[in-house]
Amino acid sequence: MLKLENISLKIAANPLFSKLNLEVDAGQVTTVMGPSGCGKSSLLAHLCGTLPSVFQTSGKIILHARTLNNLAPHERKLGILFQDDLLFPHLSVGENLAFALPEKIKQQERRAKVEQALEEIELSGMCERDPASLSGGQRARVALMRTLLAQPEALLLDEPFSKLDQELRGRFRKLVFAHAVKNQLPTLLVTHDPADAKAAGGAILEL
């Protein structure tokens, strides 16, 4: 369960929002909505621990009984998907996925896991491909798999559907939510598209 307690964000004495309380159960998708500039993305950056220090913050972030506030970004086990897929352009598709795998998985098993992940998103045999040669939809799916292979304990979605075209968007949404349920991940979706919120099917919070 991902739990936010009394989260407040301020920048130079201007409060973005204050006393935000939220609970997201495993496999649930909660949506945070609001116009641009309301602090949606700053909220996610705060959860990840990558908010610039000009912001003043208060409140508690709790994930499965761990308090995240004082952990470094890489220790928080929060998977995040952005608007852009941000596949690493210097690595192949397979290497992008392998990058996310935990260190303890070695050699043969690593390869097998990558193949398996590619199969799951219907991209078998694309291991050696340059990410730049994939279509937008394919890249989005690889980005999702990359996030999941790192075995996160919660999923943060920063408008990951907004750059896809109408048809692709619906399919990719379904895929992401299905994986959130399958992996029992508490999921926080940030968006300004009401259709996203509706598809998520969980609680909706207006900022």
Next chain:
Amino acid sequence: MSLLPAFPLLTQLLFLLPITAGLFGVLLPSLGYLPDLGGNQFNFDIFRQLFEHPALPHAVWLTLFSGISATLISLFLAILLAAMLSRESVSGNKNSRMSGLFVIVRRGLIPLIAVPHAAMALGLAFLVAPSGWIVRWFSFLLMGWETPPELVTVQDPFGLSLIFGLVLKETPYLLLMILAALPQIRAQEYIRIGQSLGYGNFRSWLKLVLPQVYPLIRLPVFAVLAFSLSVVDVALILGPTTPPTLSVLILRWIDNPDLSFRFLASAGAVLLLLLTLGALLCWRVSEWLLLQKWRNWLSNGKRGNGNEAQKLAALSGLLLLGTAFLSVLGLALWSLSLRWPYPHVLPQRWTSRNWERHWSSLQETAFTTLELGIFAVVIALILVVGCLENEQWRRVSFSFRSQWLLYLPLLIPQATFLLGIQILAVRLEMDGTFLLLVWSHLLFVLPYIFLTLADPWRNLDERFPRIGQCLGASPLWVLFRIKLPLLLKPLLVAAAVGFAVSVAQYLPTLFAGGGRFATLTTEAVSYAAGADRRVIGVYGFLQALFPWIALLLALTIPRWRFRNRAALL
């Protein structure tokens, strides 16, 4: 408008002509052909003579060792520092003290880069000399060393102080190049992804950002390697003397009153060119081999946060900055001291006499330096703006054949093509003319002005000039009334950078000027051989001061001009 295509053409010509001519100018004499000195036949005798020269093997070894080590160390430190500086602060910021350090290092970079190589080397020579500042502090603390310790710390036989001097200047340069390239590859976003996948900041930087950023800084790295292999002024001040590095050896042969030594110098210059090209090739091949070896490491999943590396980076960054600023400060103190015997940490008696005594010659050299710098900068600015305008109005991409032509004068050893130019200039009776001198400075000033100005110019919202045109303004009117004012700050910064480059030139001033023009740099280097630290202090400090003043003006003029224009500050 119709004149625009002439700019890239003219610029290319200005570049290629002297470089090609310079290369032929050394190649022919090295093969024995120089009719003025009685060489009419082509043969390899001179190369045979060169290879039999007793000082050569050691000079070659020293050149390669110092040049390659300086480049490797500078690149290593620059990468370490860049990884540290580009890290995002953790919320709730436990490390605010570290962040303070980062700010200091980042702010200190620019003035450090502006200090000419020679001034830095002179300052460093005093700092680390056996009777130098560092030793004085410790003897002051311990009251032990009554006389300076008997150590060779400057001009040591292995070229270590030469390497140190080069690293001091090249690390900030490479660091700035890396920091400038980061936004192009969206480094911050990739680091965030890396972190969400469980990689520490430093690891993310090494695995995700470095492989993407390196191709963007390859040319600057090559320029540093070529420069370090062929540097003359720093090597004269800090390098070993018996034997010196190859470039200094070439300079000695040229200075030999026996003119037939010019053949040997030409052959040496050709060898230096071959060594540089060989080193660049080896570097490129090593890059490729390392990539093959480390490819697997990129995606093997090893995490970890690299705290030790960050501490090392913070420490080396501070050490570098501290050394650099103390070097310049040392020069300033010497220039104001009447008596400053060992082991005193500060001068015993202060005076303005050093400045007064050299005032008239200072005025003259300072004026020549200024004149030369301003001519080179103004010409370069006109050419660069013309090239960039041509690119935008005619929708042609980069008017230089990629960036290589721009980097050509920085990749070919100065000693090689400048010597060739000098030999030809003597023949054409152009040597020692102000025109040739400005031209030779232009070869080095223009690339830096182009590199500084190109990005801001291309990034200017193109709707501004379009609006201007729709309002009925001609392209020239748009340029002078809209673009140049909007780009005042980058223009002035580019001019200051160009000026700093001009002030720092040693070999071009010496060769193209035919020894007839004394600038602050040539004077400072020639005084370096003498032992009077007060004179060195005067010339060295003024040499460091000039680029600083230019930079200060470049930063304050736009602030004053646009004091009521918040969007342009």
